[in-house]
Amino acid sequence: MNYTPMPNTCLYNPLYIQYVEDIGKNQYFYYDLEYPIFHNVKNSYFQVDETILTNLNNTIYSSVYTFKDGVFEEEQQMDKINSDNSKINYQVYSDYDITFNKNQVISLKLNLFAYEGVKSVAYNDLYNYNIDLLTGKQLLLKDIFREGVDYIKLINDYINYNIKQNPKLYYPNLVVDIPEDQSFYLTDQGIVIYFAIDEVSPKEAGSAKFLLEFSKFDSYINPRFFCNTQPSRKYMNRSRPRPQNHRYYY
Template identity: 30%
Template structure:
């Protein structure tokens, strides 16, 4: 077994921050993460402060973009609203979880929800997977050894699940055709979680389709630089 890399908990923590506002036509409660490094670990050169800040900036910019879009759309609605019309608030919410925080690799899925009128709101997921040493975004192929056909492995897991639960997924041209080069995912201690947006391969009522692939079942193919299997 090629599992000779020591498992190491990252010398970091993640703070929770909140942007909140409510007006006649707008309401949002946007919770977002910020990676924090204890000063002693920066002093001992465990981490580069600028690299950590660059990751936080990427996350924060996405949060502000989400907030600004809500504010802009609610203002436009306010301008066209007429007395007697059905009044509603543009709403936006977010929450996050730190699902993996080991071997200088951090995985933070952030779930966004917005309601802008219509029959229902929309939920989408944005995962921030980063190497804390380099600031590099960790892509799905980075989790596997060089030369491994990771798409074939993951596609087989997903297809197997879909075959057993056909009633939950689209078929034919609208159905699952294989993962993308920039496929969305996040990590947990036990699973690689590959997911798709609402309506991408399944109806709205399924919400965000997620596929848990146990790390122990694919350990022989994994790049253990990032992944800790115990």
């Protein structure tokens, strides 16, 4: 049964979120991968099309293991080049955060990072998945705003204003002009616009993020994404159980 909430209502998605951790290692390569698998809850008010959940689960899985396999291939190549005394240990990690989960919309971020040696960060990537659970489509920024809002100008003005308030944190003379497919994720507080490492600020500063709070921009926001109702305990994200589906190789 599909259910479309009325404006300003807030219903949490009745999804069971399975936590998976996959750990493996060999002499010079170690990985610890955490990622979610989404399932419907039986007899709930809303059932997501199983194809949509399967596509989402497969996409997340592919992102995690494509990243891991790419770093592993790099380690194998370096292994052939370097002598035994100069071989480099590689470590790969993933973790995630489900940042928005209501009104048939889910938003999560997936952190993928890898280390060369003890402390040298080789990769630090942040992926986002903003999915309309009614259609299975990936949401764009335009979908978060009311029809007719010049959201590009609104966001650019907000980000550039914040940059001017703290210019030392960013590259000199920076003016941001975001594309229509700008990276973002949703939280209960608002829209988080983020940029890749070294895109608008030095690498040492990490990924630059800007929060547009729903409460400050409510007249521009599609009400589907902004409400103040407290979550129902029945449908809140469940605490993570013990890791499942371990796989090891040596």
